[in-house]
Amino acid sequence: MFEWIKRYGLLASATIAAFLLTFSLGISLGIMDKPPARQIAAVIGELKDLKKNWKAYFADTPTQHLRSRAHAGDGVVVSKPEQMQPGVTFVSGLFGDVLGFRLYTADGAMLHEWPISFFNVAPDEMKHKFHALIHGSHLYENGDVVANLDGRGLVRFDVCGNILWRNNDNSHHSVFIDDVGAIWTPTLAEEQRDPLYSPLPFVFDSVAEFDPTTGRKLSEFNLFEVLLKSDQFGLAQRHADQFSDVFHLNDVEVLSGEMASAFPMFEAGDILASSRNLHQLWVLDGQNHTLKWSFGGPMLGQHDPDFQPDGKITVLDNRVSVQASAENGFLGNRGGSRIVEIDPATRNWRTLYRTDEKNKFYTQYRGKHQLLENGNILIAETDAGRAFEVAPDGTVVWSFINSWDDTRVAWLVGANRYPPSYGAIADANCN
Numbered sequence: 001m002f003e004w005i006k007r008y009g010l011l012a013s014a015t016i017a018a019f020l021l022t023f024s025l026g027i028s029l030g031i032m033d034k035p036p037a038r039q040i041a042a043v044i045g046e047l048k049d050l051k052k053n054w055k056a057y058f059a060d061t062p063t064q065h066l067r068s069r070a071h072a073g074d075g076v077v078v079s080k081p082e083q084m085q086p087g088v089t090f091v092s093g094l095f096g097d098v099l100g101f102r103l104y105t106a107d108g109a110m111l112h113e114w115p116i117s118f119f120n121v122a123p124d125e126m127k128h129k130f131h132a133l134i135h136g137s138h139l140y141e142n143g144d145v146v147a148n149l150d151g152r153g154l155v156r157f158d159v160c161g162n163i164l165w166r167n168n169d170n171s172h173h174s175v176f177i178d179d180v181g182a183i184w185t186p187t188l189a190e191e192q193r194d195p196l197y198s199p200l201p202f203v204f205d206s207v208a209e210f211d212p213t214t215g216r217k218l219s220e221f222n223l224f225e226v227l228l229k230s231d232q233f234g235l236a237q238r239h240a241d242q243f244s245d246v247f248h249l250n251d252v253e254v255l256s257g258e259m260a261s262a263f264p265m266f267e268a269g270d271i272l273a274s275s276r277n278l279h280q281l282w283v284l285d286g287q288n289h290t291l292k293w294s295f296g297g298p299m300l301g302q303h304d305p306d307f308q309p310d311g312k313i314t315v316l317d318n319r320v321s322v323q324a325s326a327e328n329g330f331l332g333n334r335g336g337s338r339i340v341e342i343d344p345a346t347r348n349w350r351t352l353y354r355t356d357e358k359n360k361f362y363t364q365y366r367g368k369h370q371l372l373e374n375g376n377i378l379i380a381e382t383d384a385g386r387a388f389e390v391a392p393d394g395t396v397v398w399s400f401i402n403s404w405d406d407t408r409v410a411w412l413v414g415a416n417r418y419p420p421s422y423g424a425i426a427d428a429n430c431n
Helices: 002-032 037-052 054-058 223-230 420-427
Strands: 066-068 075-079 088-095 098-104 110-113 134-139 145-149 153-157 163-166 183-187 192-194 198-202 206-210 217-222 249-254 271-275 280-284 291-296 303-307 313-317 338-342 349-354 368-371 377-381 386-390 396-401 408-410 412-418
Touching: 088 134, 088 396, 088 408, 088 420, 098 134, 098 420, 110 420, 134 412, 183 249, 206 249, 217 223, 223 291, 249 303, 271 303, 303 368, 313 368, 349 377, 368 412, 377 412, 386 412
Parallel strands: none
Antiparallel strands: 066 408, 075 396, 088 098, 088 412, 098 110, 134 145, 145 153, 153 163, 183 206, 192 198, 206 217, 249 271, 271 280, 280 291, 303 313, 313 338, 338 349, 368 377, 377 386, 386 396
């Protein structure tokens, strides 16, 4: 041992010193945002993606879109038409090896499947054959669909899968259609610098409006501008691990003229925004984009807030925690997800629906909800590969399982109930 130290001790000491110096230098460069910190971070990010999704790269398996099975069955496993909201259900997600859309009746008959896969929309922009995601979509009565090719742009195609237009404006997450038919969605923004907010560069999202006929961008504003105007920087505390995505805007919705009278503190055209990373909801003035209202506290990583006709706002509270697994009963470590109702006037809130022993419900990072006219709630439990409709008494009256194999399900990104007249889409002749 003494001989080894005598022979190699100096070399070992020099090696350790060099490692510590390099490590310290790397940390310093990262803090100061000096080259090659970003290049190194980019390489590390690619390596993490490769580790997580190597089967998608090399084994022909869409790992990004799959999760361990939490619910038994395949297709429609519960159907109680007499207790359901009438209509047809439009779902988006991974079906086999197709990333697309389907339309179902109450009993589970598939009325229509759009002959298009989002995996094939922009293959030259993909890292591997499954590197695409639908996040937000809207079905028109004539069978047209507009959807986000998440992070890249909007696509509109007809009932037969023909692409009518596509833009490259980096839209992502939700799609909302306002009173005049304009399309609203979050968009990725350029990196910003403001030493009064942060010594390091940061990225906030933007909100954009698009023409439904051409896909042309009509307007856009950045959420950091909203903070500047409102002088409420305390709402967006800096988090070192979120400088590249401070807000994570996952939904925008415009208050309609029909519902505006139920919200005396707001006006028609005001914009409801959801920040997943800040666990907050904001309402912005539709004209000057100042902040009118903000709310946080009960939600953790929420999605899909909606204005409701009774003057309330409902939201899917993911209660994000660890990934669902058999070890935690597929509920994470916070007891699953829930639907929360908020009164913006009083700031009181209550739980409308949550997981229980009869129906375990947890989606870690994604999901949507729709309050139906009969009082039921339709929920897209994305990470569990399920959509279900639940009555006010907690009874599940419809449930769809998006099975991929015996042990896994595929993401069901969205589910919406449309009026029975939309069933005519099944008559489209696409030959």
